[in-house]
Amino acid sequence: MSASANVEVKVKDGSGEDPEKLAAFEAHVQAGGLIEPNDWMPEDYRSLMLRMAEHHANSEIVGALPEGEWITRAPNLKRKLALTAKVQDEVGHGQMLYEVAQDLGKSRNAMLRDLITGKTKYHNCFNYPCPTWADICMIAWLIDGAAILNQGTLAHGSFGPYIRTMRRINMEEAFHFKHGEDMVLTLMSGTEHQKKMAQDAFDRWWGPSIAFFGPHDRPDELERPAMKWRMKTATNDELRQKFVNRFAPAAMATGLVINVCEKDEHGMVTKATPDPLLKLDEETGNWGFTQPDWDEFYRVIRGNGPCNDERVALRRFSYEQGEWVRNAILNGQTTSQN
Amino acid sequence: MITNPRIKPPIVTDELNTQEVHAFPVWEVFTKKKETDAHTHAGSLSAPNAQMAANFAREHYGQDQVCCSMWIGLRDDFKSTDACEDTYELFVQWNAGDRHVHVGQANASSREDAETKCKTEFVGDKEFYTIWSLPHQAMHAIDGDEDMIWRTTDQSYRLAKGYSKIVRQKWDAIRASKEVDDYQKEDLKDTF
Ligand SMILES: [Fe+2]
Ligand SMILES: [Fe+2]
Numbered sequence: 288m289s290a291s292a293n294v295e296v297k298v299k300d301g302s303g304e305d306p307e308k309l310a311a312f313e314a315h316v317q318a319g320g321l322i323e324p325n326d327w328m329p330e331d332y333r334s335l336m337l338r339m340a341e342h343h344a345n346s347e348i349v350g351a352l353p354e355g356e357w358i359t360r361a362p363n364l365k366r367k368l369a370l371t372a373k374v375q376d377e378v379g380h381g382q383m384l385y386e387v388a389q390d391l392g393k394s395r396n397a398m399l400r401d402l403i404t405g406k407t408k409y410h411n412c413f414n415y416p417c418p419t420w421a422d423i424c425m426i427a428w429l430i431d432g433a434a435i436l437n438q439g440t441l442a443h444g445s446f447g448p449y450i451r452t453m454r455r456i457n458m459e460e461a462f463h464f465k466h467g468e469d470m471v472l473t474l475m476s477g478t479e480h481q482k483k484m485a486q487d488a489f490d491r492w493w494g495p496s497i498a499f500f501g502p503h504d505r506p507d508e509l510e511r512p513a514m515k516w517r518m519k520t521a522t523n524d525e526l527r528q529k530f531v532n533r534f535a536p537a538a539m540a541t542g543l544v545i546n547v548c549e550k551d552e553h554g555m556v557t558k559a560t561p562d563p564l565l566k567l568d569e570e571t572g573n574w575g576f577t578q579p580d581w582d583e584f585y586r587v588i589r590g591n592g593p594c595n596d597e598r599v600a601l602r603r604f605s606y607e608q609g610e611w612v613r614n615a616i617l618n619g620q621t622t623s624q625n
Numbered sequence: 626m627i628t629n630p631r632i633k634p635p636i637v638t639d640e641l642n643t644q645e646v647h648a649f650p651v652w653e654v655f656t657k658k659k660e661t662d663a664h665t666h667a668g669s670l671s672a673p674n675a676q677m678a679a680n681f682a683r684e685h686y687g688q689d690q691v692c693c694s695m696w697i698g699l700r701d702d703f704k705s706t707d708a709c710e711d712t713y714e715l716f717v718q719w720n721a722g723d724r725h726v727h728v729g730q731a732n733a734s735s736r737e738d739a740e741t742k743c744k745t746e747f748v749g750d751k752e753f754y755t756i757w758s759l760p761h762q763a764m765h766a767i768d769g770d771e772d773m774i775w776r777t778t779d780q781s782y783r784l785a786k787g788y789s790k791i792v793r794q795k796w797d798a799i800r801a802s803k804e805v806d807d808y809q810k811e812d813l814k815d816t817f
Contacts, residue, residue, distance in 0.1 A: 321722035323754070365782060372783035379685050386651070386669045395671060396646045404641060447722045455668070459689060461785035469788045472795035476802075541799060596636045603641075604634035610643045616673050617647070 300512045301329035316445040316517045323447045324390055332516055336446050337391035339518060344384035345402050346410035351377040352601050353417040353594075354426065362420060369466050370423065376459040383455065387448045403603040411584065412495040414592030416554045421474060421481075421488035427467025429489075429496040433530055435460045437500065440526065445517040475541040482542065489543050490556045496534070498579035500527040528573055535565060535574045547577045554593030650699055652678040653757075654686045655716075655727065657694040664696050664727040666716065675699075675765050683767060687774035688783075695767040695774060696727075702763040706736060711760035713739035715747060718755045725757050733758075 301309050309329055315322075322328055351374045358374065361367035385395050401407040412430055417423065435457060442453035474485040501523040505511070513519045521529075535545055546559035564575040586592070649671040655664040667686040672678035675697070682697050696714070713733050716725035728747040733739035739758040748756075767774060781787030 321720075323718075323721050325755075326721070369782045375688075376783075382670065382685065383668055386671065389651075389671070390669075394648055396648065400641060400645070450722060451724060452668070455689065458785075462783055462787070465785045465788035465792060466782075469792050469795065472792060472799065476795055476799050540796075542803075597633075600634045600636045603637065607641075607643050613646050614644070616677065 299331040299334075300515075301331045304329045304331075313515065317515075319517075320445070321447050321450070322445050331512065332518075333391055335512055335516075336449065336518060337388050337393055339513075340384050340388035340391065340449060341393065341398050341407060342409065344381045344388060344398065345407060346413065347377050347381035347384060349402075349409040349413045349598050349602060350430075351381075352598055353413065354423060357417070357420065357423050360420065366470070373427065373463050373466065376463065380452075380456045380459070383452045387452055390448065399606060403599055403606055405590070405599060408588070409598075410499075411588050411592070412499050413598055414587050414595045415491065415495050416593050418555075419484055419488060421484040422491065424467060424470035424474060424485065425488045425492040427463050428471045429467075429492050429534065430499065431460050431463040431467055432534060433496050433499040433526075435464055436526055436530055436533075437521075440521040441519065443517075443520045449518075472541060475543065486543060487556070489538065490546050490548050490559050491550075491554065493538075493545060494548060494550075494579050494583075497527055497531065497576065498581075498584050500524075500530065502581070502584070531574045531576045532572070535576065536567075545576075550583070552593060649673050650701065652682070653698050653700055653703060654682045655696040655698075655725075656686055656692050658690060658692055660693060664694065664716075666718075666725040667695075669700065679765055679767060683772075683774050687767075688776075690775075692774045693769040695769075697765040697767070698759045698763055703757050703759050708735040709760050710734050711762055713742075713758045714761055714764055715739065715743040716757040716759075717743070717748060717753050718757075719751075719753050721754050723754070725755070730761070 308327060312322075312327065312329060312332075322332075354370060354377070355374045358367060358370055361370050385398060388398060389395050398407070402409065417426065438453050438457050438460065442450050442457060444450050444453075471485060474481045504522045504524045508514060508522050514522070538545060545562045545565050547562050548556045549558040551557050562577045564577050566575050567573075568575060587595070650673070651669050651671055653669050654667045656667040657664045670678065670681050670685060672681050678697050679695075682695055686692070687695060711733070712730050713736070714730055715728050717728050718725045728743065731739055731742035731746060733742055736758055740756050743756050743758065769775065
């Protein structure tokens with residue numbers, strides 16, 4: 288899903304490097320130049336890129352967990368095929384991103400173990416519950432829609448292996464998004480019961496979707512390493528506005544209402560009121576909207592969300608249950624070269 | 626309707642006691658989308674042996690688009706500097722950020738020799754970024770005619786374009802029914 292959004296790391300900016308090399312590197316990337324693994328790069332660029340790819344990879348495989356749980360409960364064969372393909376794609380995105388991160392210097396095994404022991408994080412939006420099929424529809428439409436916006440800008444970043452991976456991933460995200468749109472339209476042109484299911488799920492996912500792009504920009508955002516070194520090419524607030532401009536009018540056109548919601552500790556909505564700030568500014572072309580609940584965002588990111596424990600537990604369960612498979616492969620291994 | 630998933634694993638926080646997995650070797654995968662295309666680098670993967678790498682490559686790099694042939698090579702074999710007399714497969718990355726593309730073959734006595742021949746025969750005066758070469762015998766090939774890569778059943782359900790038409794129809798229907806609703810509002814008030 289999103290790599291850059293809400294990675295909470297202490298970012299270093301390359302001080303300590305040879306100033307001449309650093310200046311040449313920065314001039315190169317700022318002019319649109321690309322970096323390949325064997326090129327010189329500041330150590331801080333390498334480690335930030337590694338953490339970005341690792342966080343992104345973690346998010347792909349954790350994001351597939353709530354969806355994977357719905358495969359057996361898909362409403363019909365067509366949806367089941369598509370959801371199975373989506374889950375396969377997401378895990379595949381994880382596999383490609385772990386390769387990118389691994390080549391930057393951390394073993395895949397260490398990454399998988401750090402994820403299940405809570406040493407590293409994944410995208411915050413997967414800590415929310417997915418109680419109905421309509422949640423699957425909203426994830427594919429809103430969260431994959433947000434991911435395309437974000438990854439579309441990441442594909443213009445500076446690190447060759449990462450941008451090649453983004454291009455391949457985005458092609459598949461386009462399917463996830465279109466399939467999501469198809470499912471949302473199906474519900475919204477269905478019975479009153481279907482429409483209510485869709486509205487309830489939309490209420491649960493609108494907040495996490497606009498929080499998806501991460502915290503507010505800092506005043507010095509453009510000077511910070513991720514932007515300065517062109518790992519990111521758009522800021523969190525820019526992307527959030529772009530997302531609202533695209534999805535708010537589309538949601539309303541289907542008949543969905545954009546609400547500001549209060550939630551209980553299970554992530555279920557207890558109170559929903561129409562967003563009072565939602566209106567189009569004719570001059571700028573931007574839609575106004577109520578910001579996500581940032582206190583909730585930080586509470587969830589620190590591990591106290593409705594599903595944090597459950598997601599990590601399922602990932603850990605899979606890792607532990609898969610041990611015999613890895614052993615069988617390794618012990619029955621023939622030589623790796625011919 | 627709220628239903629529960631079938632698996633509810635226990636929430637555990639104690640030490641991990643599963644074994645660590647030793648790093649699997651990395652393989653480079655090249656795909657050829659149609660007969661007239663050159664094999665192009667699709668990405669890499671980690672697998673314990675050539676057979677697992679081939680299965681993994683087919684499933685992972687052969688399923689995103691139509692694909693008629695794949696080549697798989699051990700990353701270490703692209704780097705080794707041992708002299709090896711063979712026909713080398715040559716790949717050029719023209720610019721940073723690009724994928725390596727197969728440009729042709731050369732008979733050579735070593736990697737160095739192969740890359741020199743690549744420059745004289747396939748690059749010429751053009752600018753390029755990096756060259757990869759691999760002895761032909763170290764390359765594992767999967768031919769889509771003999772060993773299926775892209776499935777022959779309808780796979781439009783896993784492509785964005787498989788949804789464009791139906792999504793359009795649904796939008797049209799929703800918009801049209803809204804217009805009808807608006808129009809009928811007046812009817813409902815009075816006479817009907
Ligand atoms: Fe993904
Ligand atoms: Fe996706």
